[in-house]
Amino acid sequence: MTSHVELLSNGLRKLELQQSETNPRSNDQGGDPQSENDPSSASASRFSRSQAREGYGFRPASGISTPLTLSSRAVEGGSPLPDPHGLGWPAKSTVSRLNETTTDRAAREKMMVSAVRTILECIGEDPNREGLLKTPERFAQAMMWMTRGYEERLADVINDAVFAEDHDEMVLVREIDFSSLCEHHLVPFTGKVAIAYIPNQLVLGLSKLARIAETFSRRLQVQERLTKQIAIAVQEAIKPRGVAVVMEATHMCMTMRGVQKPGSITVTSCMLGCFRTQQKTREEFLTLIKR
Numbered sequence: 001m002t003s004h005v006e007l008l009s010n011g012l013r014k015l016e017l018q019q020s021e022t023n024p025r026s027n028d029q030g031g032d033p034q035s036e037n038d039p040s041s042a043s044a045s046r047f048s049r050s051q052a053r054e055g056y057g058f059r060p061a062s063g064i065s066t067p068l069t070l071s072s073r074a075v076e077g078g079s080p081l082p083d084p085h086g087l088g089w090p091a092k093s094t095v096s097r098l099n100e101t102t103t104d105r106a107a108r109e110k111m112m113v114s115a116v117r118t119i120l121e122c123i124g125e126d127p128n129r130e131g132l133l134k135t136p137e138r139f140a141q142a143m144m145w146m147t148r149g150y151e152e153r154l155a156d157v158i159n160d161a162v163f164a165e166d167h168d169e170m171v172l173v174r175e176i177d178f179s180s181l182c183e184h185h186l187v188p189f190t191g192k193v194a195i196a197y198i199p200n201q202l203v204l205g206l207s208k209l210a211r212i213a214e215t216f217s218r219r220l221q222v223q224e225r226l227t228k229q230i231a232i233a234v235q236e237a238i239k240p241r242g243v244a245v246v247m248e249a250t251h252m253c254m255t256m257r258g259v260q261k262p263g264s265i266t267v268t269s270c271m272l273g274c275f276r277t278q279q280k281t282r283e284e285f286l287t288l289i290k291r
Contacts, residue, residue, distance in 0.1 A: 088154050088216075088229065088233060089229060094150045097150050097151055098150070098151055098153070105144075108144075109137075109140045109141065109144065112136075112139070112140035112143065112144075113136040113137055113139075113140050114136075116135065116136035116139045116140065117136050120132060120135070120136070146179075146181060146218060147181070147218055147219055147220065148218050149214070149215045149216060149217065149218030149219040150218075150219055152215045152218075154212070154215065154233060154237070157208065157211050157212060157215050158204070158205075158208050158211075158212075158237055159208075161204060161205030161207075161208045162202055162203075162204060162205075162237065162238055163202065163203050163204075163205070164201060164202060165199060165201070165202070165203045166201070167199050167203060168198065168199060168200075168241075169198070170196055170197070170198055170281075170284060170285065170288070171196060171197055171198075171199060171203065171204075171206075172194065172195070172196040172285065172288055172289070173194070173195050173196075173206055173209045173210065174192075174194035174195075174288070174289050175192050175194070176192060176193045176194070176195065176209070176210050176213055177190075177191075177192055178190065178191065178192070178193055178213050178214065178217040178247075178249075179217060180217040180218070180219070180221045180223075180226060181219075181220050181221065182220075182221070182222070182251060182252070182253050183220035183221060183222060184222070184253065185252075185253040185257070186220070187251075187252040187253050187256070187257070188252050189223060189249045189250065189251040189252060189253070189266075190249060190250060191247060191248045191249030191250060191265075191266075192247075192248055192249075193213050193227075193230065193245060193246070193247045193248075194244075194245070194246045194247075194289040195209045195212075195213065195230060195231075195234065195243075195244075195245050196243070196244045196245075196275070196285050196288075196289075197234055197235075197238070197240040197241075197242065197243045197244070198240050198241040198242045198273070198274055198275075198281070199238070199240050199241070200238070200239055200240050200241045202238040202239070202240070203238070204234065204237060204238050208237075209234065212230055212233050212234060212237075213230050216229045216230055216233070223247060223249050223251075223266055223268050224268050226247065226268075227245050227246075227247045227268040227269065227270045228245075228270045230245050230247075230270070231243045231244070231245040231270040231271075231272055232270075232272070235272050235273070240273065241273050241274045242271070242272055242273030242274035242275040242276070242277075242278075242281065243270075243271075243272045243273060243275065244269070244270070244271050244272070244275040244282070244285045245269065245270045246267065246268070246269045246286075246289060247267070247268050247269070248265055248266070248267050249265070249266050250263075250264070250265055250266075251264075251266060
């Protein structure tokens with residue numbers, strides 16, 4: 001991961017220089033995350049923690065969504081994450097799948113079985129021969145499993161694993177394996193993701209970082225969107241001072257078809273809060289994931 005991270009670090013440094021030219025700001029703390037901590041009001045801190053727990057930030061009852069350091073396009077109409085069903089970026093039919101009965105699921109799989117039989121016939125195969133006789137059913141069940149993220153609510157994924165702690169240094173979980181399906185060709189892309197955040201009175205159970213990544217990877221995806229969804233979900237869950245996500249993946253649509261370049265690796269990142277605005281915090285993260 002070293003060479004890719006170095007390239008990413010150089011690119012982010014250039015971006016920061018460009019931003020500082022157009023919007024200069026003082027940064028006397030040199031990227032120290034503690035500089036953002038305002039110890040003014042204990043009651044305000046308790047209120048902030050209670051708000052973060054309420055609905056895990058995905059749909060607060062107060063209607064106040066978490067402010068994010070994102071472009072205006074990403075936050076039109078409020079935070080890009082909250083939705084009435086707690087799914088986070090639901091697709092057109094996601095809600096129906098979330099609420100379907102056993103009968104509805106059987107009907108859904110039956111439609112998929114029929115479609116797969118048609119595909120087998122279209123490529124010149126015989127869906128009735130022994131080796132393919134059960135393939136449509138197997139494919140339907142496998143596809144439902146590989147896209148089970150459409151059935152998971154983020155509040156259920158986190159499951160009360162939000163804890164009040166005064167820890168104000170970086171929390172990093174790296175080398176998290178993930179697998180997803182490219183939405184363009186429905187073939188897999190696999191790799192590893194590193195997730196870090198600087199707490200703001202609240203910490204998240206470590207396994208929940210991996211579970212958030214798993215939830216969004218088990219949907220039809222592009223790597224760029226998947227990276228950002230993981231970062232924003234962590235931001236919404238505990239409202240930390242900053243979140244950083246770096247993802248490395250190999251795409252089968254590049255290795256087994258089309259350009260056919262085995263060994264090519266795609267690296268994407270999403271930096272929010274102090275990871276985006278403070279160079280030293282960002283460099284600490286990039287150094288840690290190289291080790």
